[in-house]
Amino acid sequence: METPDPFDPDRIARELDWNLLRTFVVLAESRSITDAAARLRLAQPSVSAALKKLEDRLGRRLIDRAPGRYALTEAGRLLLREAVEIQGSVLRLSTLLRELTDEVQGHVRIALASHVVCPLLDRALGEFHAAHPRASVSIDVRPSADAIAEVLAKRASFAVCLVRSPNPRLEYRRLYREFFGLFCGPPHPLFGRANLTLDDLAGQTSVSFETDRLQDVLKPVTVMRAQAKMGEKITGMSSNLEEVRRMIVAGLGIGPLPVHVAARDVADGLLHQTPPYEDLPAIDVHVVWHPRAVRNRAEDLLLQGLLRMIEDVPMEARTYRG
Structure with missing residues:
Protein backbone atom coordinates (compact mmCIF):
# COMPACT_ATOMS: atom_id res chain seq x y z
CA MET A 1 0.00 0.00 0.00
CA GLU A 2 1.39 3.43 -1.00
CA THR A 3 2.29 5.74 1.89
CA PRO A 4 0.33 9.02 1.76
CA ASP A 5 2.44 12.10 1.09
CA PRO A 6 2.26 14.24 4.26
CA PHE A 7 2.86 17.37 2.17
CA ASP A 8 0.29 16.59 -0.55
CA PRO A 9 -1.21 20.02 -1.48
CA ASP A 10 -4.69 18.61 -2.06
CA ARG A 11 -4.72 16.94 1.36
CA ILE A 12 -3.52 20.08 3.12
CA ALA A 13 -6.10 22.24 1.32
CA ARG A 14 -8.84 19.74 2.17
CA GLU A 15 -7.97 19.28 5.84
CA LEU A 16 -6.61 22.65 6.90
CA ASP A 17 -9.01 24.58 9.13
CA TRP A 18 -9.08 28.39 8.88
CA ASN A 19 -9.68 28.65 12.64
CA LEU A 20 -6.38 26.85 13.22
CA LEU A 21 -4.58 29.40 11.06
CA ARG A 22 -6.29 32.27 12.90
CA THR A 23 -5.17 30.78 16.22
CA PHE A 24 -1.63 30.36 14.88
CA VAL A 25 -1.40 34.04 13.87
CA VAL A 26 -2.23 35.03 17.45
CA LEU A 27 0.26 32.45 18.79
CA ALA A 28 2.97 33.83 16.53
CA GLU A 29 2.33 37.38 17.74
CA SER A 30 2.29 36.40 21.42
CA ARG A 31 5.03 35.84 24.00
CA SER A 32 3.76 32.42 25.12
CA ILE A 33 0.86 30.02 24.79
CA THR A 34 -0.57 31.48 28.02
CA ASP A 35 -0.41 34.96 26.50
CA ALA A 36 -2.08 33.74 23.29
CA ALA A 37 -4.83 31.98 25.27
CA ALA A 38 -5.59 35.23 27.12
CA ARG A 39 -5.80 37.17 23.85
CA LEU A 40 -8.06 34.52 22.29
CA ARG A 41 -10.13 34.21 25.49
CA LEU A 42 -9.66 30.46 25.44
CA ALA A 43 -8.29 27.96 27.93
CA GLN A 44 -4.58 27.26 27.57
CA PRO A 45 -5.08 23.48 26.91
CA SER A 46 -7.41 24.37 24.00
CA VAL A 47 -4.79 26.62 22.42
CA SER A 48 -2.04 24.03 22.93
CA ALA A 49 -4.26 21.36 21.35
CA ALA A 50 -4.97 23.64 18.36
CA LEU A 51 -1.25 24.21 17.82
CA LYS A 52 -0.50 20.48 18.03
CA LYS A 53 -3.32 19.72 15.59
CA LEU A 54 -1.95 22.26 13.11
CA GLU A 55 1.61 20.91 13.47
CA ASP A 56 0.36 17.35 12.96
CA ARG A 57 -1.57 18.30 9.81
CA LEU A 58 1.40 20.16 8.32
CA GLY A 59 4.00 17.66 9.51
CA ARG A 60 6.24 20.43 10.80
CA ARG A 61 7.07 21.90 14.19
CA LEU A 62 5.95 25.54 14.05
CA ILE A 63 6.96 26.98 17.43
CA ASP A 64 10.08 26.03 19.36
CA ARG A 65 8.73 25.65 22.90
CA ALA A 66 11.07 24.98 25.80
CA PRO A 67 11.62 26.42 29.30
CA GLY A 68 12.59 30.04 28.74
CA ARG A 69 12.20 29.78 24.97
CA TYR A 70 9.27 30.53 22.68
CA ALA A 71 10.17 31.25 19.05
CA LEU A 72 8.90 30.49 15.56
CA THR A 73 10.73 27.82 13.62
CA GLU A 74 11.60 28.37 9.96
CA ALA A 75 8.38 26.55 9.02
CA GLY A 76 6.48 28.74 11.49
CA ARG A 77 7.82 31.94 9.95
CA LEU A 78 6.85 30.72 6.48
CA LEU A 79 3.35 29.78 7.64
CA LEU A 80 2.89 33.12 9.42
CA ARG A 81 3.71 35.03 6.24
CA GLU A 82 1.06 33.12 4.29
CA ALA A 83 -1.49 33.03 7.14
CA VAL A 84 -1.42 36.82 7.52
CA GLU A 85 -2.21 37.17 3.82
CA ILE A 86 -5.04 34.63 4.08
CA GLN A 87 -6.39 36.42 7.15
CA GLY A 88 -6.43 39.71 5.26
CA SER A 89 -8.39 38.13 2.39
CA VAL A 90 -10.92 36.47 4.71
CA LEU A 91 -11.55 39.67 6.67
CA ARG A 92 -12.29 41.52 3.42
CA LEU A 93 -14.98 39.09 2.23
CA SER A 94 -17.84 40.62 4.24
CA TYR A 176 7.29 61.81 -6.70
CA ARG A 177 10.86 62.78 -5.86
CA GLU A 178 11.84 65.18 -3.07
CA PHE A 179 15.15 66.66 -1.98
CA PHE A 180 16.36 66.84 1.60
CA GLY A 181 18.22 69.81 3.04
CA LEU A 182 19.49 70.61 6.53
CA PHE A 183 17.67 73.13 8.73
CA CYS A 184 17.93 74.74 12.16
CA GLY A 185 15.41 76.56 14.36
CA PRO A 186 15.34 80.04 15.95
CA PRO A 187 17.17 79.05 19.18
CA HIS A 188 20.12 77.64 17.25
CA PRO A 189 23.29 79.80 17.04
CA LEU A 190 23.41 79.38 13.24
CA PHE A 191 19.82 80.53 12.72
CA GLY A 192 19.53 83.48 10.35
CA ARG A 193 23.24 83.60 9.54
CA ALA A 194 24.14 84.23 5.91
CA ASN A 195 27.13 82.86 4.00
CA LEU A 196 27.35 79.68 6.08
CA THR A 197 29.72 76.96 4.90
CA LEU A 198 29.99 73.28 5.72
CA ASP A 199 32.78 74.16 8.14
CA ASP A 200 30.23 76.03 10.27
CA LEU A 201 28.31 72.76 10.77
CA ALA A 202 31.31 70.79 12.03
CA GLY A 203 30.61 69.30 15.45
CA GLN A 204 27.03 70.60 15.64
CA THR A 205 24.43 68.34 17.26
CA SER A 206 21.74 66.93 15.00
CA VAL A 207 18.14 65.77 14.92
CA SER A 208 17.02 63.14 12.45
CA PHE A 209 14.81 60.25 11.42
CA GLU A 210 15.02 56.70 12.74
CA THR A 211 15.74 55.57 9.16
CA ASP A 212 18.70 57.97 8.88
CA ARG A 213 21.29 55.17 8.81
CA LEU A 214 23.74 53.92 6.19
CA GLN A 215 21.84 50.63 5.85
CA ASP A 216 18.37 52.22 5.67
CA VAL A 217 16.12 54.14 3.32
CA LEU A 218 17.53 57.61 4.17
CA LYS A 219 21.13 56.60 3.51
CA PRO A 220 21.69 59.66 1.22
CA VAL A 221 20.71 61.91 4.15
CA THR A 222 23.14 60.07 6.42
CA VAL A 223 25.91 60.69 3.87
CA MET A 224 24.98 64.39 3.67
CA ARG A 225 25.24 64.77 7.46
CA ALA A 226 28.60 62.99 7.41
CA GLN A 227 29.91 65.30 4.69
CA ALA A 228 28.89 68.24 6.85
CA LYS A 229 31.12 66.78 9.62
CA MET A 230 28.35 67.18 12.14
CA GLY A 231 28.73 65.54 15.53
CA GLU A 232 27.93 61.83 15.66
CA LYS A 233 25.54 62.34 18.56
CA ILE A 234 21.89 62.65 17.51
CA THR A 235 20.05 64.53 20.24
CA GLY A 236 16.55 63.93 18.87
CA MET A 237 15.03 61.19 16.73
CA SER A 238 11.59 60.20 15.41
CA SER A 239 9.98 58.29 12.56
CA ASN A 240 7.46 61.12 12.20
CA LEU A 241 8.40 64.14 10.09
CA GLU A 242 6.28 66.53 12.15
CA GLU A 243 8.14 65.53 15.31
CA VAL A 244 11.55 65.87 13.65
CA ARG A 245 10.45 69.35 12.57
CA ARG A 246 9.28 70.13 16.12
CA MET A 247 12.71 69.27 17.55
CA ILE A 248 14.52 71.33 14.91
CA VAL A 249 12.31 74.37 15.56
CA ALA A 250 12.82 73.91 19.32
CA GLY A 251 16.60 74.10 18.85
CA LEU A 252 17.62 70.53 19.69
CA GLY A 253 19.91 70.45 16.67
CA ILE A 254 20.27 70.73 12.91
CA GLY A 255 18.12 68.23 11.06
CA PRO A 256 17.06 67.05 7.58
CA LEU A 257 13.68 67.87 6.04
CA PRO A 258 12.30 67.79 2.50
CA VAL A 259 13.04 71.23 1.06
CA HIS A 260 9.57 71.69 -0.46
CA VAL A 261 7.92 70.74 2.84
CA ALA A 262 10.10 73.14 4.87
CA ALA A 263 9.63 76.06 2.43
CA ARG A 264 6.64 77.56 4.27
CA ASP A 265 8.38 77.39 7.65
CA VAL A 266 11.44 79.07 6.11
CA ALA A 267 9.22 81.85 4.77
CA ASP A 268 7.53 82.21 8.18
CA GLY A 269 10.86 82.48 10.00
CA LEU A 270 10.54 79.15 11.85
CA LEU A 271 13.34 77.36 9.98
CA HIS A 272 16.63 78.40 8.43
CA GLN A 273 18.36 76.31 5.78
CA THR A 274 22.05 75.55 6.30
CA PRO A 275 24.61 74.14 3.85
CA PRO A 276 24.85 72.20 1.64
CA TYR A 277 22.72 74.08 -0.86
CA GLU A 278 23.72 72.17 -4.01
CA ASP A 279 23.56 68.48 -4.95
CA LEU A 280 21.01 67.76 -2.24
CA PRO A 281 20.09 64.06 -1.72
CA ALA A 282 17.05 62.93 -3.69
CA ILE A 283 14.53 60.59 -2.07
Whole structure:
Protein backbone atom coordinates (compact mmCIF):
# COMPACT_ATOMS: atom_id res chain seq x y z
CA MET A 1 0.00 0.00 0.00
CA GLU A 2 1.39 3.43 -1.00
CA THR A 3 2.29 5.74 1.89
CA PRO A 4 0.33 9.02 1.76
CA ASP A 5 2.44 12.10 1.09
CA PRO A 6 2.26 14.24 4.26
CA PHE A 7 2.86 17.37 2.17
CA ASP A 8 0.29 16.59 -0.55
CA PRO A 9 -1.21 20.02 -1.48
CA ASP A 10 -4.69 18.61 -2.06
CA ARG A 11 -4.72 16.94 1.36
CA ILE A 12 -3.52 20.08 3.12
CA ALA A 13 -6.10 22.24 1.32
CA ARG A 14 -8.84 19.74 2.17
CA GLU A 15 -7.97 19.28 5.84
CA LEU A 16 -6.61 22.65 6.90
CA ASP A 17 -9.01 24.58 9.13
CA TRP A 18 -9.08 28.39 8.88
CA ASN A 19 -9.68 28.65 12.64
CA LEU A 20 -6.38 26.85 13.22
CA LEU A 21 -4.58 29.40 11.06
CA ARG A 22 -6.29 32.27 12.90
CA THR A 23 -5.17 30.78 16.22
CA PHE A 24 -1.63 30.36 14.88
CA VAL A 25 -1.40 34.04 13.87
CA VAL A 26 -2.23 35.03 17.45
CA LEU A 27 0.26 32.45 18.79
CA ALA A 28 2.97 33.83 16.53
CA GLU A 29 2.33 37.38 17.74
CA SER A 30 2.29 36.40 21.42
CA ARG A 31 5.03 35.84 24.00
CA SER A 32 3.76 32.42 25.12
CA ILE A 33 0.86 30.02 24.79
CA THR A 34 -0.57 31.48 28.02
CA ASP A 35 -0.41 34.96 26.50
CA ALA A 36 -2.08 33.74 23.29
CA ALA A 37 -4.83 31.98 25.27
CA ALA A 38 -5.59 35.23 27.12
CA ARG A 39 -5.80 37.17 23.85
CA LEU A 40 -8.06 34.52 22.29
CA ARG A 41 -10.13 34.21 25.49
CA LEU A 42 -9.66 30.46 25.44
CA ALA A 43 -8.29 27.96 27.93
CA GLN A 44 -4.58 27.26 27.57
CA PRO A 45 -5.08 23.48 26.91
CA SER A 46 -7.41 24.37 24.00
CA VAL A 47 -4.79 26.62 22.42
CA SER A 48 -2.04 24.03 22.93
CA ALA A 49 -4.26 21.36 21.35
CA ALA A 50 -4.97 23.64 18.36
CA LEU A 51 -1.25 24.21 17.82
CA LYS A 52 -0.50 20.48 18.03
CA LYS A 53 -3.32 19.72 15.59
CA LEU A 54 -1.95 22.26 13.11
CA GLU A 55 1.61 20.91 13.47
CA ASP A 56 0.36 17.35 12.96
CA ARG A 57 -1.57 18.30 9.81
CA LEU A 58 1.40 20.16 8.32
CA GLY A 59 4.00 17.66 9.51
CA ARG A 60 6.24 20.43 10.80
CA ARG A 61 7.07 21.90 14.19
CA LEU A 62 5.95 25.54 14.05
CA ILE A 63 6.96 26.98 17.43
CA ASP A 64 10.08 26.03 19.36
CA ARG A 65 8.73 25.65 22.90
CA ALA A 66 11.07 24.98 25.80
CA PRO A 67 11.62 26.42 29.30
CA GLY A 68 12.59 30.04 28.74
CA ARG A 69 12.20 29.78 24.97
CA TYR A 70 9.27 30.53 22.68
CA ALA A 71 10.17 31.25 19.05
CA LEU A 72 8.90 30.49 15.56
CA THR A 73 10.73 27.82 13.62
CA GLU A 74 11.60 28.37 9.96
CA ALA A 75 8.38 26.55 9.02
CA GLY A 76 6.48 28.74 11.49
CA ARG A 77 7.82 31.94 9.95
CA LEU A 78 6.85 30.72 6.48
CA LEU A 79 3.35 29.78 7.64
CA LEU A 80 2.89 33.12 9.42
CA ARG A 81 3.71 35.03 6.24
CA GLU A 82 1.06 33.12 4.29
CA ALA A 83 -1.49 33.03 7.14
CA VAL A 84 -1.42 36.82 7.52
CA GLU A 85 -2.21 37.17 3.82
CA ILE A 86 -5.04 34.63 4.08
CA GLN A 87 -6.39 36.42 7.15
CA GLY A 88 -6.43 39.71 5.26
CA SER A 89 -8.39 38.13 2.39
CA VAL A 90 -10.92 36.47 4.71
CA LEU A 91 -11.55 39.67 6.67
CA ARG A 92 -12.29 41.52 3.42
CA LEU A 93 -14.98 39.09 2.23
CA SER A 94 -17.84 40.62 4.24
CA THR A 95 -16.87 44.10 3.07
CA LEU A 96 -16.82 43.05 -0.58
CA LEU A 97 -20.20 41.32 -0.33
CA ARG A 98 -21.77 44.27 1.47
CA GLU A 99 -20.72 46.61 -1.35
CA LEU A 100 -22.53 44.78 -4.16
CA THR A 101 -24.60 47.81 -5.18
CA ASP A 102 -24.68 50.00 -8.27
CA GLU A 103 -23.22 52.96 -6.39
CA VAL A 104 -19.59 52.94 -5.25
CA GLN A 105 -19.66 53.22 -1.48
CA GLY A 106 -16.70 51.19 -0.27
CA HIS A 107 -13.91 52.22 2.05
CA VAL A 108 -10.28 52.90 1.09
CA ARG A 109 -7.57 52.61 3.73
CA ILE A 110 -4.28 54.27 2.81
CA ALA A 111 -1.10 53.68 4.80
CA LEU A 112 0.90 56.89 4.50
CA ALA A 113 4.40 57.91 5.53
CA SER A 114 4.37 61.04 7.67
CA HIS A 115 3.87 64.40 5.97
CA VAL A 116 3.61 63.30 2.35
CA VAL A 117 3.26 66.58 0.43
CA CYS A 118 2.22 65.77 -3.13
CA PRO A 119 -0.29 67.81 -5.20
CA LEU A 120 -0.85 64.79 -7.47
CA LEU A 121 -2.07 62.66 -4.57
CA ASP A 122 -4.31 65.50 -3.37
CA ARG A 123 -5.80 65.80 -6.85
CA ALA A 124 -6.45 62.07 -7.06
CA LEU A 125 -8.28 62.13 -3.71
CA GLY A 126 -10.34 65.17 -4.73
CA GLU A 127 -11.40 63.72 -8.08
CA PHE A 128 -12.22 60.37 -6.48
CA HIS A 129 -14.48 62.00 -3.89
CA ALA A 130 -16.21 64.17 -6.50
CA ALA A 131 -17.00 61.09 -8.60
CA HIS A 132 -17.93 58.78 -5.70
CA PRO A 133 -19.20 60.87 -2.77
CA ARG A 134 -20.54 57.87 -0.84
CA ALA A 135 -17.16 56.15 -0.72
CA SER A 136 -14.95 56.84 2.29
CA VAL A 137 -11.21 57.12 2.83
CA SER A 138 -9.05 56.75 5.93
CA ILE A 139 -5.37 57.67 6.06
CA ASP A 140 -3.22 55.86 8.60
CA VAL A 141 0.13 57.61 9.16
CA ARG A 142 2.90 55.10 9.86
CA PRO A 143 6.65 54.62 9.42
CA SER A 144 7.32 53.47 5.85
CA ALA A 145 8.28 49.92 6.88
CA ASP A 146 5.02 49.57 8.83
CA ALA A 147 3.01 50.98 5.91
CA ILE A 148 4.45 48.32 3.61
CA ALA A 149 3.72 45.62 6.22
CA GLU A 150 0.06 46.74 6.22
CA VAL A 151 -0.08 46.30 2.44
CA LEU A 152 1.55 42.86 2.68
CA ALA A 153 -1.03 41.81 5.26
CA LYS A 154 -3.79 43.18 2.98
CA ARG A 155 -5.01 45.46 5.74
CA ALA A 156 -4.27 48.59 3.70
CA SER A 157 -5.61 49.29 0.22
CA PHE A 158 -2.23 50.73 -0.78
CA ALA A 159 0.65 52.68 0.75
CA VAL A 160 2.45 55.92 -0.10
CA CYS A 161 5.89 55.74 1.45
CA LEU A 162 9.65 55.40 1.11
CA VAL A 163 11.01 52.05 -0.06
CA ARG A 164 14.24 50.55 1.24
CA SER A 165 14.28 47.37 -0.88
CA PRO A 166 11.36 46.21 -3.06
CA ASN A 167 9.46 43.10 -1.97
CA PRO A 168 8.85 40.85 -5.02
CA ARG A 169 5.31 40.16 -3.81
CA LEU A 170 4.32 43.82 -4.13
CA GLU A 171 4.02 46.35 -6.96
CA TYR A 172 5.66 49.78 -6.87
CA ARG A 173 5.24 53.00 -8.80
CA ARG A 174 7.28 56.14 -8.13
CA LEU A 175 4.87 58.91 -7.16
CA TYR A 176 7.29 61.81 -6.70
CA ARG A 177 10.86 62.78 -5.86
CA GLU A 178 11.84 65.18 -3.07
CA PHE A 179 15.15 66.66 -1.98
CA PHE A 180 16.36 66.84 1.60
CA GLY A 181 18.22 69.81 3.04
CA LEU A 182 19.49 70.61 6.53
CA PHE A 183 17.67 73.13 8.73
CA CYS A 184 17.93 74.74 12.16
CA GLY A 185 15.41 76.56 14.36
CA PRO A 186 15.34 80.04 15.95
CA PRO A 187 17.17 79.05 19.18
CA HIS A 188 20.12 77.64 17.25
CA PRO A 189 23.29 79.80 17.04
CA LEU A 190 23.41 79.38 13.24
CA PHE A 191 19.82 80.53 12.72
CA GLY A 192 19.53 83.48 10.35
CA ARG A 193 23.24 83.60 9.54
CA ALA A 194 24.14 84.23 5.91
CA ASN A 195 27.13 82.86 4.00
CA LEU A 196 27.35 79.68 6.08
CA THR A 197 29.72 76.96 4.90
CA LEU A 198 29.99 73.28 5.72
CA ASP A 199 32.78 74.16 8.14
CA ASP A 200 30.23 76.03 10.27
CA LEU A 201 28.31 72.76 10.77
CA ALA A 202 31.31 70.79 12.03
CA GLY A 203 30.61 69.30 15.45
CA GLN A 204 27.03 70.60 15.64
CA THR A 205 24.43 68.34 17.26
CA SER A 206 21.74 66.93 15.00
CA VAL A 207 18.14 65.77 14.92
CA SER A 208 17.02 63.14 12.45
CA PHE A 209 14.81 60.25 11.42
CA GLU A 210 15.02 56.70 12.74
CA THR A 211 15.74 55.57 9.16
CA ASP A 212 18.70 57.97 8.88
CA ARG A 213 21.29 55.17 8.81
CA LEU A 214 23.74 53.92 6.19
CA GLN A 215 21.84 50.63 5.85
CA ASP A 216 18.37 52.22 5.67
CA VAL A 217 16.12 54.14 3.32
CA LEU A 218 17.53 57.61 4.17
CA LYS A 219 21.13 56.60 3.51
CA PRO A 220 21.69 59.66 1.22
CA VAL A 221 20.71 61.91 4.15
CA THR A 222 23.14 60.07 6.42
CA VAL A 223 25.91 60.69 3.87
CA MET A 224 24.98 64.39 3.67
CA ARG A 225 25.24 64.77 7.46
CA ALA A 226 28.60 62.99 7.41
CA GLN A 227 29.91 65.30 4.69
CA ALA A 228 28.89 68.24 6.85
CA LYS A 229 31.12 66.78 9.62
CA MET A 230 28.35 67.18 12.14
CA GLY A 231 28.73 65.54 15.53
CA GLU A 232 27.93 61.83 15.66
CA LYS A 233 25.54 62.34 18.56
CA ILE A 234 21.89 62.65 17.51
CA THR A 235 20.05 64.53 20.24
CA GLY A 236 16.55 63.93 18.87
CA MET A 237 15.03 61.19 16.73
CA SER A 238 11.59 60.20 15.41
CA SER A 239 9.98 58.29 12.56
CA ASN A 240 7.46 61.12 12.20
CA LEU A 241 8.40 64.14 10.09
CA GLU A 242 6.28 66.53 12.15
CA GLU A 243 8.14 65.53 15.31
CA VAL A 244 11.55 65.87 13.65
CA ARG A 245 10.45 69.35 12.57
CA ARG A 246 9.28 70.13 16.12
CA MET A 247 12.71 69.27 17.55
CA ILE A 248 14.52 71.33 14.91
CA VAL A 249 12.31 74.37 15.56
CA ALA A 250 12.82 73.91 19.32
CA GLY A 251 16.60 74.10 18.85
CA LEU A 252 17.62 70.53 19.69
CA GLY A 253 19.91 70.45 16.67
CA ILE A 254 20.27 70.73 12.91
CA GLY A 255 18.12 68.23 11.06
CA PRO A 256 17.06 67.05 7.58
CA LEU A 257 13.68 67.87 6.04
CA PRO A 258 12.30 67.79 2.50
CA VAL A 259 13.04 71.23 1.06
CA HIS A 260 9.57 71.69 -0.46
CA VAL A 261 7.92 70.74 2.84
CA ALA A 262 10.10 73.14 4.87
CA ALA A 263 9.63 76.06 2.43
CA ARG A 264 6.64 77.56 4.27
CA ASP A 265 8.38 77.39 7.65
CA VAL A 266 11.44 79.07 6.11
CA ALA A 267 9.22 81.85 4.77
CA ASP A 268 7.53 82.21 8.18
CA GLY A 269 10.86 82.48 10.00
CA LEU A 270 10.54 79.15 11.85
CA LEU A 271 13.34 77.36 9.98
CA HIS A 272 16.63 78.40 8.43
CA GLN A 273 18.36 76.31 5.78
CA THR A 274 22.05 75.55 6.30
CA PRO A 275 24.61 74.14 3.85
CA PRO A 276 24.85 72.20 1.64
CA TYR A 277 22.72 74.08 -0.86
CA GLU A 278 23.72 72.17 -4.01
CA ASP A 279 23.56 68.48 -4.95
CA LEU A 280 21.01 67.76 -2.24
CA PRO A 281 20.09 64.06 -1.72
CA ALA A 282 17.05 62.93 -3.69
CA ILE A 283 14.53 60.59 -2.07
CA ASP A 284 11.74 58.86 -4.01
CA VAL A 285 8.26 58.29 -2.59
CA HIS A 286 6.32 55.35 -4.03
CA VAL A 287 2.81 54.02 -4.30
CA VAL A 288 2.88 50.40 -3.09
CA TRP A 289 0.10 47.86 -3.56
CA HIS A 290 -0.49 44.11 -3.37
CA PRO A 291 -1.32 42.68 -6.81
CA ARG A 292 -3.02 39.62 -5.30
CA ALA A 293 -5.25 41.53 -2.89
CA VAL A 294 -8.96 41.49 -3.71
CA ARG A 295 -9.89 45.16 -3.70
CA ASN A 296 -13.38 46.62 -3.43
CA ARG A 297 -14.50 48.95 -6.20
CA ALA A 298 -13.64 52.09 -4.27
CA GLU A 299 -10.09 50.87 -3.61
CA ASP A 300 -9.61 49.85 -7.21
CA LEU A 301 -10.98 53.12 -8.62
CA LEU A 302 -8.81 55.33 -6.41
CA LEU A 303 -5.65 53.29 -6.96
CA GLN A 304 -6.13 53.06 -10.73
CA GLY A 305 -6.96 56.76 -10.93
CA LEU A 306 -3.75 57.63 -9.09
CA LEU A 307 -1.69 55.31 -11.29
CA ARG A 308 -3.16 56.89 -14.43
CA MET A 309 -2.19 60.34 -13.17
CA ILE A 310 1.36 59.12 -12.59
CA GLU A 311 1.48 57.87 -16.17
CA ASP A 312 0.08 61.13 -17.54
CA VAL A 313 2.26 63.56 -15.57
CA PRO A 314 5.99 63.69 -16.52
CA MET A 315 8.48 62.89 -13.77
CA GLU A 316 9.91 66.41 -13.89
CA ALA A 317 6.50 67.76 -12.85
CA ARG A 318 6.52 65.28 -9.98
CA THR A 319 9.95 66.37 -8.79
CA TYR A 320 9.75 68.86 -5.92
CA ARG A 321 12.94 70.86 -5.48
CA GLY A 322 11.59 73.50 -3.09
